[in-house]
Amino acid sequence: MPSNFQSTCGLAVSPKMSFYNTKACKEAVELVEKKWKNVDLNDQQFELAQPQSIEFQSFKLADFSYDLWLNTEPEGFSTSRIISPAPLILCLSNLHFIADGDTRQHLTKILGFPGDEREQLKSHQWLVYAYSRLCDQPRPSKVRPVQKVIIRGYEPSAMDQNLQNAYDRYAVDLKCLHSEPYFDTIDQTIDHLVSKQSSGKMKSLLPSGCTFDKTVDLAIMTSIYFEPEWMNLCPLGLATLCDFDVQNAAGLAKVFKLPSIKSTVRADYGEFSECIISGYEFKWSSLTIYFFKPNNNLTLPEMEKALTGSKLISYIREVAKRRFFKKYDVDTQIPLFTLENHVELKPALEKMGLKNLCDQEECNLYRLCPKRNKNYALSMAFQHVAIKIGLRSGNFRHLIKEPKKIIPDYVPTRKQFHLDSAFLFVVYEFNTGLILFIGRVIDPTASYVGGEQLL
Structure with missing residues (x-):
């Protein structure tokens, strides 16, 4: 693997292309922290919705340490280590349900989400898109096809047909993500996994x-x-x-x-x-x-x-x-x-x-x-x-x-x-x-x- 690529989320991401260290990323974090810093965990107003069959719980966004992935390196780690953006993605997912319109609009603007299509997408589709924006920059303005994302841990019966097809087609051996070769995009990785499955390796x-x-x-x-x-x-x-x-x-x-x-x-x-x-x-x-x-x-x-x-x-x-x-x-x-x-x-x-x-x-x-x-x-x-x-x-x-x-x-x-x-x-x-x-x-x-x- 080239020295200028670091493995994260099972993929290789170039630091120069990564969303992690960009101004937009930090701006998104600051917005989330400012908006939800003093949220009362017991306040029913902020209890998350229950989309389809997945049960959500009240959740305090501020309890996440955003420096998990943003700009800190714990002692003993390589300074080139790229840490997962999962906490921010979760916050973005939650904001889809509970944030006011202005906050949601600002976050989607930061992520480059097409405004007209934003409200039409279901929560899980938007989360996938947010994930792809964070982990696979730069992205075109067009929404990534949902059927090109590996899906696990989600109730198949609760998916729309596109997600159901994705679940059926790409229920693959994900441990391949931890092996050479590495890829720049989720799409390339999935193509590789499918070919590995058929090869019987x-x-x-x-x-x-x-x-x-x-x-x-x-x-x-x-x-x-x-x-x-x-x-x-x-x-x-x-x-x-x-x-x-x-x-x-x-x-x-x-x-x-x-x-x-x-x-x-x-x-x-x-x-x-x-x-x-x-x-x-x-x-x-x-x-x-x-x-x-x-x-x-x-x-x-x-x-x-x-x-x-x-x-x-x-x-x-x-x-x-x-x-x-x-x-x-x-x-x-x-x-x-x-x-x-x-x-x-x-x-x-x-x-x-x-x-x-x-x-x-x-x-x-x-x-x-x-x-x-x-x-x-x-x-x-x-x-x-x-x-x-x-x-x-x-x-x-x-x-x-x-x-x-x-x-x-x-x-x-x-x-x-x-x-x-x-x-x-x-x-x-x-x-x-x-x-x-x-x-x-x-x-x-x-x-x-x-x-x-x-x-």
């Missing part, structure tokens, strides 16, 4: 005797923040489109009123007998989810053994080397888990074409989502599991709302895996297959207190 990465579950179209990848409530705020499941680089966990904890909790994990957890579960001490990046299905009566232990030495894991290690600017010294050890029944996942599994899993007694996940969110897409549901149960090991401390209901059921069922320290690695066991989680951590040693980073 990804299949060759699997260990012998295994295959991707065909019902999920090779594989699903998604990115995460701390809790699924975050996804409620993104009508497109924007986490899929952006490679989130979280720099202020305390800000999110404040927004969602999540406490700092200290809890002791059972002794057989290993070397790390105590775990501080707190959003004030941690920052996340992304989570990748792969669905595997054993072939030829391959047992789970055999598949586990094959997986640890497979080309796929070697491939992930290589991706880690390319995607990180710093080598961490912290060892990553992740145990495996057997998940308990959770009937609320069944509708989501069925919607993703995985009804056969729903029929298996042992495959339902433990305490996934609130009952009101039965229809979460499968990727969204598994995000919650990864946060609530899975990726908790060593120095990686997690944000959990109800730890007392989770920790007693925390029982490793396999020996721990090791992977490059830039990644977390966990496999969930089902009687029909395995689910492999790959979580990427920015800085596992970072500490936050009251929103301030301790350097």
Whole structure:
């Protein structure tokens, strides 16, 4: 990859072409901050609307730290690191519902949105457009075709026909976004992904005797923040489109009123007998989810053994080397888990074409989502599991709302895996297959207190 290109959102963006450092970008941020700085979280006037089937919650825009992506570089990061614009995009999305006309008009003018078409577009289409404006400058005055955007984490039944077609056509293996070659536009990347799918290259990465579950179209990848409530705020499941680089966990904890909790994990957890579960001490990046299905009566232990030495894991290690600017010294050890029944996942599994899993007694996940969110897409549901149960090991401390209901059921069922320290690695066991989680951590040693980073 050329030295003047930096990877962001799974794409390569030239700093000279980027919207990040422009006057217009800063102007947009200043406008949002000025307008919503003193918004009362409990003021019903600012409670977000509920477009179609996605549930929104009251949200305080000012709690986002806009310097996540604008102009700051935390110590230990390369000065050339381009950070995700996701917070601003979320604000723009929210303003679509709650801002007054003048504010909305000014923001759309900054982004170059065609005024006549602006009011005709649905919220998720506008969000996609805002995303494309931020991540793929310069853009023509014409609105980017929605069907050229990868869509995940959004209810297919709630989409118009264009978005439905996009969902069906581009439900591709997004982990290709983390590999060479890099592209300048989303369009080029999607074309590349589609060609890779047809070439069958990804299949060759699997260990012998295994295959991707065909019902999920090779594989699903998604990115995460701390809790699924975050996804409620993104009508497109924007986490899929952006490679989130979280720099202020305390800000999110404040927004969602999540406490700092200290809890002791059972002794057989290993070397790390105590775990501080707190959003004030941690920052996340992304989570990748792969669905595997054993072939030829391959047992789970055999598949586990094959997986640890497979080309796929070697491939992930290589991706880690390319995607990180710093080598961490912290060892990553992740145990495996057997998940308990959770009937609320069944509708989501069925919607993703995985009804056969729903029929298996042992495959339902433990305490996934609130009952009101039965229809979460499968990727969204598994995000919650990864946060609530899975990726908790060593120095990686997690944000959990109800730890007392989770920790007693925390029982490793396999020996721990090791992977490059830039990644977390966990496999969930089902009687029909395995689910492999790959979580990427920015800085596992970072500490936050009251929103301030301790350097």
